[in-house]
Amino acid sequence: MRKVVWWLVVTGVITITFGTLYVGLQQALRLGANDPQMQLAQDTASQLNKGGFPTQVVTGDVDIAHSAAPFTIIYDKSGTPIASSGSLNERVPKIPFGVLKASEGKPYHFVTWQPQPGIRLASVTVAAKSYYVTSARSLYETEQRTSTLGKVVLTGWLLSLCLIGVAAYWYGAKS
Numbered sequence: 001m002r003k004v005v006w007w008l009v010v011t012g013v014i015t016i017t018f019g020t021l022y023v024g025l026q027q028a029l030r031l032g033a034n035d036p037q038m039q040l041a042q043d044t045a046s047q048l049n050k051g052g053f054p055t056q057v058v059t060g061d062v063d064i065a066h067s068a069a070p071f072t073i074i075y076d077k078s079g080t081p082i083a084s085s086g087s088l089n090e091r092v093p094k095i096p097f098g099v100l101k102a103s104e105g106k107p108y109h110f111v112t113w114q115p116q117p118g119i120r121l122a123s124v125t126v127a128a129k130s131y132y133v134t135s136a137r138s139l140y141e142t143e144q145r146t147s148t149l150g151k152v153v154l155t156g157w158l159l160s161l162c163l164i165g166v167a168a169y170w171y172g173a174k175s
Contacts, residue, residue: 003168006168007164007165007168010164011161011164014157014160014161014164015157018153018156018157018160021153022149022150022153025149025153026146026149026150029142029145029146029149030122030139030142030146032142033122033137033139033142034110034122034124036070036135036137037070037110037122037123037124037135037136037137038108038110038124038135040070040072040124040135041072041108041124041125041126041133041134041135042107042108042126044057044058044072044074044126044128044133044135045126045127045128045131045133046128048074048128048129048130048131048133049128049129054074054082054083054131055082055083057074057083058072058073058074058083058084058085059085060085060086061085061086061087062085062086062087063086063087063088064086064087064088064093064115064119064121064136064138065088065089065119067138068137068138068140068141069137070135070136070137071084071085071086071135071136071137072084072085072086072133072134072135073085073086073092073093073095073133073134073135073136074131074132074133075094075095075100075131075132075133075134076130076131076132077130077131077132079094079097079100079132081094082131086136088115088116088119089116093115093116095113095115095123095125095134099111099113099123099125099134100125100127100132100134102125103125103126103127103132104127105127106127107126108124108125108126109124109125109126110122110123110124110125111123111125112139113136119138120138120139120140120143121136121137121138121139122136122137122138122139122142123135123136124136
């Protein structure tokens with residue numbers, strides 16, 4: 001009975017350790033995917049608050065479906081796109097209005113946005129005086145890294161359990 005309790009305790013500690021490791025690293029990867037967009041959205045909102053015009057502040061044309069480059073969309077206070085440096089299927093994607101409203105009174109608001117199946121974006125929205133600014137970029141690479149991380153952590157967890165199992169068996173055979 002003692003050996004079973006010892007095995008369960010050690011297995012639990014290993015599982016909690018590897019689980020915590022995975023969640024911590026996964027969150028670091030996902031939250032880090034927001035960093036460029038935070039700067040873009042805040043800088044764009046600042047330019048708009050200083051009197052910049054949306055069509056002058058936002059330039060470029062990123063094909064969201066095929067690029068990992070960050071892009072910015074400026075919406076008016078009713079949620080209508082005014083200017084954009086990104087397009088999806090030759091149109092400016094429209095983020096749900098609730099996401100825009102959630103940025104009010106905060107330095108920024110970030111969400112994972114899926115404008116169509118198969119396209120997931122790390123987006124950051126900042127409220128400017130007369131506009132909402134959303135900057136986003138593809139999560140494809142981040143999700144690939146997270147998948148690899150999961151495989152590495154799972155392998156380490158399984159190998160650790162096997163090693164503990166072998167040690168328990170060897171110790172049990174000796175006693």
